[in-house]
Amino acid sequence: MILENAKVLWNKKLGPSYYKVGLQCWNSHLDVVPGQFVMIRIPGQMDPLLRRPFSIHQTLIDNGVVKGLEVLYQVVGKGTARLSKVKRNDLVDILGPLGKGFMIPRSARMVFVVAGGIGIAPLFYLISNLEKTRHDMHRPVVFLGGRSKRDILCLEELSKKGLNIHVTTDDGTYGKMGLVTDLLEKRLEKQLPDMICACGPSAMLKKVAVLSEKYNTRCQISLETTMACGMGACLGCAVKIGNGKEKYAHACVDGPVFDLDRFRL
């Protein structure tokens, strides 16, 4: 885990509300599992006060060691609006990598990846990582959904990887009109993967959960919650888990990636 002021390498705008920021870390190399996140803060300010959690989108490798990372984010409030203003060579305070990432079993041969909008952020890194480390696996099938064409992210990069990609938009401006989970179900009727990995809006995750149960397929989802510390100290990021008796897990240390069977949506 590192806590340091990272140097901004770039902060690129990707359409109306999406950005990619590249951060170079100085002191130590990072050991990242896809699905893990970092807590980011702009130094020297009291408002917004708290760090913001962002999943790691890519690692930046220098001489074989991870010396930085990239975060893909959407401007949704005060913290992300402030982040969108940082420029090359500015310093950004980062803490991480934190939390539990995706755990793809050794026995798995096929993964379906389901992303809604900005939900592709951690999944892109998962896909790249599997490509690099799991030559025993088939290429993942990717399902990308968004409200509109501009909410379909990373399409070019994913296409370059030569993956099988299914795209839907709510308004039909790109791909098939409708919900990404409809395409997922069509595919599940024909082929069952060893694991579904999903990240996106809660309505999408709920549908994915229903499908994973219906088709009896293992599923891991990455959750987004409000957080203060990111380290299991504040207990602010509680999420309900388990069936029956109400229990809470903490997205920062028990997640943000959860196995669906222990999670109640």
Place this chain on the structure above:
Amino acid sequence: MMNNKNEPDLTVNIGKIELKNPVMTASGTFGYAEEFEPLIDLNRLGAIIVKGLSLHPEKGNPPPRIVETPCGMLNAIGLENIGIDQFQKEKLPFLKSISTPIIVNIFGKSIEGYADLAGRIDGVEEISGIEVNISCPNISAGGMAFGIDPQTAYDVVQAVRDRTTKLLIVKLSPNVTDIVKIAKKVEEAGADALSLINTITGMAVDVETRTPKLANVTGGLSGPAIRPVALRMVWQVVRNVAIPVVGVGGIITANDALEFLITGARAVQVGTANFINPRATMDIIGGITDFLKKRNIEKVTDIIGTLKVSTSQ
């Protein structure tokens, strides 16, 4: 004049225990300390106050439990904790390995509940003290209910005092008309020290959905937003009690901590700052040291309670 080679003396005494410096961690903001171990040297802290404990585990409030507000945050965690048994089994072994005094924050649902828990802890050698939480705004039974009435506060503290000889700190609520009245009663009941303030009850609303931003509707406000209120209350209390006061509320930097010490707090607790900067306590200890060095002040106690107030006004 201080020898330049020497570091200033930061030790302070709170009741019967000596702290190597006046910087403690506030309960509920530092977990059980092990969470921060990868990032800071826990042995450098003045004291560690662990997350509030109860006799039995508590699952806490439903989410959302936190929301950011201008220069602060509201929380309604609901005192989620693992309970004393699991604490002793799973958390205490790690805490034993740290040289810093460990203070356990406790809460109960009845006076007997507080007393029983204090009795349990009294027998645990590795725990240096107890901080009694009579001021949590986020649980329906207990918590703040014990801290807003002077007589009830007295009864809780007396019951706890009867069961422990350990350092006894009582954490006061700012959500009262007259904090001095409560402070005096708690002192009379046998507390060794007071810590103030706990969070200030607050609320935030989402105007789009017209719903409260916290599932609990109300929560406790912390962070720099509450610092002036905390400082004012410390000022009021230190002039009216003889026991040490520990200042808490929105301390982010060494300068903030110094404000409390100069006003008369014997020590401080760092809370919300731990979430923003996990190394905040280290930075504050370093900053206090630098402040004293620069002014050739030998001991931190030389600045405690040195607030200069013009008498002509």
